Amino acid sequence: MSQRSWTTARLLFALVVACLGLEVATSRTAQAQLRSPHFENWGDLPPGEVGRRQIGRGGPLRGYFQPVEVSAPEGAHVSLLVEGRFHNFETSSALVGLLIGDVYKVRITRIPGRAGFEVYPSIEIIDRLYPPQGLEDRFPIPVVVTQDDLDRAVAGEFVVRVVYLEDPSIAMPIPQRDGEQRSIDINGSDDPLVAADQLGRPMAIVRIGSRVPDEALGGGPGWSPPLQLLKAPEPSDSDQ
Amino acid sequence: MSVRFTMGTLMLCLAAVASGCSVPALRSAMPTAHNLPPAQMLMQPGPGVGGPGPGVIPNMPPMGMGPGMGMGMGMGMGPGMGYDGGMQAATAQVHFKAPVGMEIRWDVGGVGQYDSEPLVVPGIQNFPENGVYRLKVTGIEGREDERLYPTLEVAPINARTAAYLAHTPIPIHFTEQDFDQALSGNFVTKVIYVPDPEFQELAIGGVDTLVSTRLDPGVDPIVEADHRGAILAVIRLGRKDMELEANELGVMQTNYQQGLGIAPGYSPVPFNQGGAAPGYISGVTGPAYGMPITGTPIGLPGPPHIPLGVPAGLQQHTIHNHTPMHIPGPTPQLDIHLRQDPGLSYPRPVDTVRIREQTIRPLHNNMQPPADMVHGYPPGAGGYCPPGGGY
Numbered sequence: 001m002s003q004r005s006w007t008t009a010r011l012l013f014a015l016v017v018a019c020l021g022l023e024v025a026t027s028r029t030a031q032a033q034l035r036s037p038h039f040e041n042w043g044d045l046p047p048g049e050v051g052r053r054q055i056g057r058g059g060p061l062r063g064y065f066q067p068v069e070v071s072a073p074e075g076a077h078v079s080l081l082v083e084g085r086f087h088n089f090e091t092s093s094a095l096v097g098l099l100i101g102d103v104y105k106v107r108i109t110r111i112p113g114r115a116g117f118e119v120y121p122s123i124e125i126i127d128r129l130y131p132p133q134g135l136e137d138r139f140p141i142p143v144v145v146t147q148d149d150l151d152r153a154v155a156g157e158f159v160v161r162v163v164y165l166e167d168p169s170i171a172m173p174i175p176q177r178d179g180e181q182r183s184i185d186i187n188g189s190d191d192p193l194v195a196a197d198q199l200g201r202p203m204a205i206v207r208i209g210s211r212v213p214d215e216a217l218g219g220g221p222g223w224s225p226p227l228q229l230l231k232a233p234e235p236s237d238s239d240q
Numbered sequence: 241m242s243v244r245f246t247m248g249t250l251m252l253c254l255a256a257v258a259s260g261c262s263v264p265a266l267r268s269a270m271p272t273a274h275n276l277p278p279a280q281m282l283m284q285p286g287p288g289v290g291g292p293g294p295g296v297i298p299n300m301p302p303m304g305m306g307p308g309m310g311m312g313m314g315m316g317m318g319p320g321m322g323y324d325g326g327m328q329a330a331t332a333q334v335h336f337k338a339p340v341g342m343e344i345r346w347d348v349g350g351v352g353q354y355d356s357e358p359l360v361v362p363g364i365q366n367f368p369e370n371g372v373y374r375l376k377v378t379g380i381e382g383r384e385d386e387r388l389y390p391t392l393e394v395a396p397i398n399a400r401t402a403a404y405l406a407h408t409p410i411p412i413h414f415t416e417q418d419f420d421q422a423l424s425g426n427f428v429t430k431v432i433y434v435p436d437p438e439f440q441e442l443a444i445g446g447v448d449t450l451v452s453t454r455l456d457p458g459v460d461p462i463v464e465a466d467h468r469g470a471i472l473a474v475i476r477l478g479r480k481d482m483e484l485e486a487n488e489l490g491v492m493q494t495n496y497q498q499g500l501g502i503a504p505g506y507s508p509v510p511f512n513q514g515g516a517a518p519g520y521i522s523g524v525t526g527p528a529y530g531m532p533i534t535g536t537p538i539g540l541p542g543p544p545h546i547p548l549g550v551p552a553g554l555q556q557h558t559i560h561n562h563t564p565m566h567i568p569g570p571t572p573q574l575d576i577h578l579r580q581d582p583g584l585s586y587p588r589p590v591d592t593v594r595i596r597e598q599t600i601r602p603l604h605n606n607m608q609p610p611a612d613m614v615h616g617y618p619p620g621a622g623g624y625c626p627p628g629g630g631y
Contacts, residue, residue, distance in 0.1 A: 044400065044403055044404075045399065045403065046399050046402035046403055046406075047402070047403055047406055049399075120407070121407075122406070122407060153408075156335070156337075156408070156409075156411055157408075157446060158404055158407060158408040158446040158447075160403075187440075188437070188440035188446075189437040189438060189440045190437070191437070207403060207406070207407045208407065209404075209406075209407030209408030209409075210335075210407075210408060210409060211333045211405075211406070211407050211408050211409050212333065212364060212409075214331070214366070217366070
């Protein structure tokens with residue numbers, strides 16, 4: 001056997017090994033890009049599931065009323081389900097304390113340009129902030145429901161907003177106006193919770209659709225988790 | 241020669257790796273394609289035995305819990321009750337969107353009554369999950385004389401569809417093409433489903449609809465929708481009139497009867513209970529005269545010789561079953577090898593921690609305030625500071 005033949009055989013053998021290694025590497029990379037095995041929460045989980053898993057991980061989450069400021073477009077009215085009845089705050093925003101892991105129903109009426117339509121989003125708090133003691137009300141989680149969200153919901157679409165706390169190292173150095181909440185639109189094939197986790201710490205999941213809850217259809221009072229009214233006008237009687 | 245063989249083997253391996261092919265024949269000696277019996281045969285628990293199959297319990301609501309009163313999921317995940325405590329019925333809200341002005345009714349007091357208040361499209365209505373509901377559709381624009389009876393099957397709510405159904409109604413559209421297909425005698429199946437992420441691009445509003453009339457022949461829309469995502473509801477539309485006034489007893493069956501061959505309207509109970517053989521009465525206690533009970537490959541209404549009065553031409557009819565069959569016996573031992581893909585992977589626990597503390601040095605040197613400086617010599621003789629060198 002000549003030296004040249006041996007060299008050719010060794011070269012081919014090395015090529016085969018390299019192809020095998022490349023195939024294994026590419027398949028694992030593709031799987032890793034599809035879904036991270038370390039991330040077990042997804043945006044399409046049932047309402048309340050992500051919050052329950054967060055509480056199950058431990059930490060000072062259980063029983064903490066996280067201040068949340070719910071805002072709707074100017075002129076709209078925000079109502080929250082309190083003790084089985086929708087209480088209208090007759091303003092476009094309300095500051096309330098919500099428990100982590102529970103899902104709260106919100107009703108938005110008097111939508112600008114959508115007379116006669118009502119939208120019932122839900123808010124699920126999945127994490128908390130750690131502000132200085134005594135200043136919790138000054139640093140609420142802003143939940144802004146935009147006019148575009150409401151228009152999409154009325155048109156029959158299902159909108160999921162994930163509010164996250166920006167990672168200061170990758171935060172966008174752009175000033176934000178009052179009442180504005182910048183949002184990033186993602187593709188339908190991407191998961192909003194995963195995208196938010198890559199940009200910071202997810203705090204709340206807001207789901208917006210056009211389903212009318214049974215409480216509003218006369219199905220009787222439903223169960224509603226407790227909440228704290230932090231700064232809002234005196235709620236009027238339920239107008240359901 | 242050895243070098244050629246080695247090179248040939250390596251080239252073969254290289255071609256297999258490059259093409260990514262696999263050789264099924266090398267995995268097992270068994271044929272790779274298996275054919276199941278027809279679905280009608282699979283529905284039966286065994287030859288000659290009817291019914292839904294062993295161990296199959298019909299889907300019936302529990303006693304005392306009618307539709308709309310069912311218990312919710314324990315964790316309170318389902319829509320309708322979803323995040324409100326889990327004591328409310330799991331319902332899916334259906335939004336009938338088109339055509340506008342059409343009226344829809346459904347059963348309230350009993351099956352076939354269609355006694356609900358008419359729902360004028362567009363409108364919404366809650367239906368308990370995991371149920372099939374017969375609808376009555378009237379008042380179709382341009383087809384005022386037609387009435388259709390589609391069925392609405394609301395799929396059971398699962399973790400994939402719970403969030404969507406808790407916030408958004410299921411959109412139902414009846415198109416002109418659907419009505420044309422149904423009124424021309426075709427069977428239309430519409431499947432509304434939530435696509436998986438890889439099929440989400442073409443979906444509008446988070447859901448997509450598959451219609452049987454728009455798919456290739458032979459493609460089951462339910463199977464296809466289940467492959468693409470999670471099914472929310474299924475609409476089946478045909479032309480069958482469910483309120484047709486007809487006397488079934490007035491319909492006379494022609495030709496022969498299967499089974500006991502009893503003429504219509506007669507009781508199948510024998511005249512004498514277990515006694516001697518009953519007298520043969522053609523068309524009463526037995527098949528009608530000349531009617532066959534077994535088909536022949538040439539379609540003769542045998543027995544051929546009796547009515548014709550000639551010797552039988554066909555004297556033997558043998559059927560040979562040449563169907564290739566491979567029905568193995570029960571497996572004595574079952575090994576299950578489970579592989580979850582992607583596998584479980586957790587970060588390695590921390591075994592080394594390197595901490596580097598960095599203190600920010602101020603731009604200016606911190607010095608002792610002049611007022612606190614001590615000037616002069618330290619007490620005692622033999623001071624360590626030279627004269628005149630005090631701070």
